[in-house]
Amino acid sequence: MSSRSNEALYIVFMLDTKFISDAVQKHRQKHHYTPKELKASFFDMDGVLFDSMPAHARSWVQAVAEEGLKTEPEDFYLYEGQTAACTINLLYRRHLNRDATKEEEKRIYLRKTALFGEYDSGRAIPDAESVVAELSDTFRVLVTGSSQPGLLKRIGKVYPGIFNKENMVTGNDVSIGKPHPEPYLMALKYAKASPEEALVVENAPKGVRAGVSAGIFTVAVNTGPLPDAVLYEEGAGVVFDDMSQLLAALPHIREAFAG
Numbered sequence: 001m002s003s004r005s006n007e008a009l010y011i012v013f014m015l016d017t018k019f020i021s022d023a024v025q026k027h028r029q030k031h032h033y034t035p036k037e038l039k040a041s042f043f044d045m046d047g048v049l050f051d052s053m054p055a056h057a058r059s060w061v062q063a064v065a066e067e068g069l070k071t072e073p074e075d076f077y078l079y080e081g082q083t084a085a086c087t088i089n090l091l092y093r094r095h096l097n098r099d100a101t102k103e104e105e106k107r108i109y110l111r112k113t114a115l116f117g118e119y120d121s122g123r124a125i126p127d128a129e130s131v132v133a134e135l136s137d138t139f140r141v142l143v144t145g146s147s148q149p150g151l152l153k154r155i156g157k158v159y160p161g162i163f164n165k166e167n168m169v170t171g172n173d174v175s176i177g178k179p180h181p182e183p184y185l186m187a188l189k190y191a192k193a194s195p196e197e198a199l200v201v202e203n204a205p206k207g208v209r210a211g212v213s214a215g216i217f218t219v220a221v222n223t224g225p226l227p228d229a230v231l232y233e234e235g236a237g238v239v240f241d242d243m244s245q246l247l248a249a250l251p252h253i254r255e256a257f258a259g
Contacts, residue, residue, distance in 0.1 A: 035259025
């Protein structure tokens with residue numbers, strides 16, 4: 001047996017399977033759901049499929065600093081998932097007590113996008129590809145607040161043949177965006193699934209809130225600097241340290257779904 005296999009087994013043994021089962025059961029009772037087989041799986045992009053959040057945070061901090069707005073990288077882990085316009089207006093209200101003009105929105109977004117192109121590594125999150133592959137028997141949907149063409153094109157290179165226009169919800173497709181449930185409700189329509197048949201994989205507080213608000217069991221993989229408590233406070237059923245833990249937990253999640 002390979003060292004990789006031994007490591008995976010160790011993770012399985014370390015998982016609190018009762019905690020996972022109880023979390024699914026609690027979610028089911030809250031919504032008066034009945035046991036169902038897992039039919040659909042929905043993935044956020046930044047921080048879940050790609051290790052792109054450090055570059056996003058760095059780009060945002062620099063772009064808004066050039067407009068005289070002081071922020072910290074952690075701010076953008078909290079804002080992650082919502083549309084760029086929402087983030088920009090949130091910062092303008094906080095610092096200047098007004099919304100940004102359309103010209104300001106466009107200028108900041110274009111600058112941030114250019115900086116991101118310089119800073120992003122393009123790397124996938126370790127074991128994310130394995131998690132996506134393990135859920136190949138479900139209808140998989142990419143659900144992201146991003147609308148950057150370069151990043152969306154990269155999906156096809158790193159995850160070839162998996163995500164296309166028929167199973168992608170982007171910032172261009174929604175009118176509200178996370179933390180509103182609209183993106184995940186749209187994903188349910190794409191998958192022709194009910195909320196009790198779906199699983200959301202997120203990493204950000206606003207994304208978790210969106211999945212939970214859509215009535216879907218939502219797990220978080222904490223790939224950023226925020227404490228687990230922030231993700232649990234938004235309703236995450238289980239918070240994993242990394243994708244390898246989630247990969248090891250998937251059989252237990254499936255079993256819990258089926259009742």
